[in-house]
Amino acid sequence: MKLAIFNGSPRNKKSNSGLLIKQFLTGYNRVSSDESVSVHYIADRKQKEGLKDIFQKAETVIIIFPLYTDCMPGIVKEFFESIVNLNFTHTKKIGFIVQSGFPEAIHSIYIERYLKKLTKRLKCEYLGTIIKGGVEGIQTMPAWMTKRIFSRFQELGQHFAKNNSFSSKIQEELRKPYKMSLMKRFVFNIINKTGLTNFYWNRNLKKNGAFENRFDKPFKEEINNTQHFV
Amino acid sequence: MKITLLNGNMKEESSDFSAYIEKLSEKLCENHSVNSYTLNKMNLYYCIGCWSCWCKTPGRCAINDDAEKIFKSVINSDFVIFASPLIAGFTSSSLKKITDRLIVLLHPYFKLKNGECHHLKRYEKYPDFGLILEKETDTDNEDLAIVKDIYDRFAINFHCHKKYMKIIDQDEIEDIVYETCNI
Numbered sequence: 001m002k003l004a005i006f007n008g009s010p011r012n013k014k015s016n017s018g019l020l021i022k023q024f025l026t027g028y029n030r031v032s033s034d035e036s037v038s039v040h041y042i043a044d045r046k047q048k049e050g051l052k053d054i055f056q057k058a059e060t061v062i063i064i065f066p067l068y069t070d071c072m073p074g075i076v077k078e079f080f081e082s083i084v085n086l087n088f089t090h091t092k093k094i095g096f097i098v099q100s101g102f103p104e105a106i107h108s109i110y111i112e113r114y115l116k117k118l119t120k121r122l123k124c125e126y127l128g129t130i131i132k133g134g135v136e137g138i139q140t141m142p143a144w145m146t147k148r149i150f151s152r153f154q155e156l157g158q159h160f161a162k163n164n165s166f167s168s169k170i171q172e173e174l175r176k177p178y179k180m181s182l183m184k185r186f187v188f189n190i191i192n193k194t195g196l197t198n199f200y201w202n203r204n205l206k207k208n209g210a211f212e213n214r215f216d217k218p219f220k221e222e223i224n225n226t227q228h229f230v
Numbered sequence: 231m232k233i234t235l236l237n238g239n240m241k242e243e244s245s246d247f248s249a250y251i252e253k254l255s256e257k258l259c260e261n262h263s264v265n266s267y268t269l270n271k272m273n274l275y276y277c278i279g280c281w282s283c284w285c286k287t288p289g290r291c292a293i294n295d296d297a298e299k300i301f302k303s304v305i306n307s308d309f310v311i312f313a314s315p316l317i318a319g320f321t322s323s324s325l326k327k328i329t330d331r332l333i334v335l336l337h338p339y340f341k342l343k344n345g346e347c348h349h350l351k352r353y354e355k356y357p358d359f360g361l362i363l364e365k366e367t368d369t370d371n372e373d374l375a376i377v378k379d380i381y382d383r384f385a386i387n388f389h390c391h392k393k394y395m396k397i398i399d400q401d402e403i404e405d406i407v408y409e410t411c412n413i
Contacts, residue, residue, distance in 0.1 A: 070383035107346070118319055201284065204285035219306070
C-alpha cells in the first residue's frame with residue numbers, strides 16, 4: 001500500500017490536524033514497516049504543483065482538514081478542484097478525517113456527504129470519514145486531557161496499517177457526541193453563565209491584551225453609494 | 231436596500247455565468263445600492279486559521295488584503311448574494327475563500343442554538359442571503375442537495391436565513407431580482 005496523507009489545515013505544519021496525524025502514524029508505524037508513507041501540506045504553496053502528482057500516484061490517500069463554516073477550508077476546495085479531472089490507472093482508496101473545535105459531530109456530517117460524493121466523482125473507493133470534534137486547543141492541553149484522543153488516533157493508525165481501512169468501531173466512538181444530550185446541554189448552560197466555557201478564548205484574549213475589546217464591531221458603518229468593484 | 235454580490239466565478243470574464251451575474255447586478259442597481267465584487271480579480275488570501283480576529287484584534291483580520299472592503303459591505307448589507315459555478319460539486323474555492331474569512335464577523339464565544347454549539351453574534355444583525363449556481367455537466371440532484379444543506383448550515387452559523395438557491399439556466403434574472411427585493 002502506497003499511502004499518502006494530505007494535511008489540509010491552513011495552519012500548515014503547526015496544526016491540530018498535524019498533531020492528530022502524528023498520533024495516527026505512531027500507531028501505524030507500530031505494525032507497519034512501510035517506509036513510503038508520506039505527509040504533504042496543502043497550505044504549503046511551494047508544494048502546490050507537486051501535490052497533484054503525488055495524489056495521482058498514491059494507492060491510498062488520507063485527507064485531513066479542520067472544519068471551516070461546516071465545510072472544507074477554501075484551500076482544500078482549491079486542491080479538490082485541481083484533482084477532480086484526474087484519471088487513474090488503478091482503483092485508488094480515499095479516506096478523510098474532519099476535525100473541528102465544536103464538541104458535536106453534527107457540524108461535520110454535511111461535509112461528509114460531499115466527501116463521499118467527491119470520491120465517487122473521482123471514481124475512487126471511499127474508505128469513510130473520521131469525524132472528531134473538540135479538537136481546538138489540543139496543542140496546549142495538558143497530557144492527561146489529550147491522552148484519550150491521542151490513543152484513539154494511534155489505534156486508528158494501527159488498524160489502518162493492518163487493514164488498509166478505518167476501524168468502524170473507532171470511527172463511531174470518535175464522532176460521539178453527535179449532539180449534546182439534554183443533561184449536557186443543561187450543564188453547559190449553567191457553566192456558560194460562569195464564563196468557564198469561554199476559558200480558552202478569554203485566556204488568549206487576555207494574553208494578547210485584547211480582552212477589553214472582545215466585543216468590538218469595527219465594520220459597523222453605513223454605506224450609501226452604489227459601487228462596483230473589479 | 232443594500233445588497234452585496236459576491237461573484238466566485240473563476241472562468242474568464244466572457245463566460246455565460248459572469249454575463250448573467252453582470253445583468254443581475256445591473257437590474258438590482260436600478261432600485262438598490264449594490265456592491266458587486268468579482269472575487270478572482272481581487273487581492274484575497276485564504277484564511278490561515280491564526281484567530282487573530284478573535285484573540286488579538288477582535289473583529290479584524292490579520293491579513294492585509296482586499297477582504298476588509300467585503301467584510302464592511304457584507305455586515306452593512308440587507309442581503310448578500312453568493313454566486314458561483316459549481317466546480318467539483320461545490321461552489322468555487324474563490325467563493326469559499328471569502329466565506330471562510332467572514333468568521334471575522336462572528337464572536338469566538340459559544341452559545342447553544344437548536345441544541346448545538348454555535349458562535350455568538352459580534353454584530354446585532356446579519357444579512358440574509360441567496361445562492362446562485364451554475365451546474366456542471368455531471369451535476370445531479372444529490373450534488374444540489376449537498377450544496378443546499380451546507381449553505382443552510384452556513385445560515386445557522388451566520389445567524390441569518392438562506393432565502394433561495396437558483397440555477398442560472400433554470401431561473402430568470404427577473405425572478406431573482408423579485409425574490410431578492412421581497413425578502
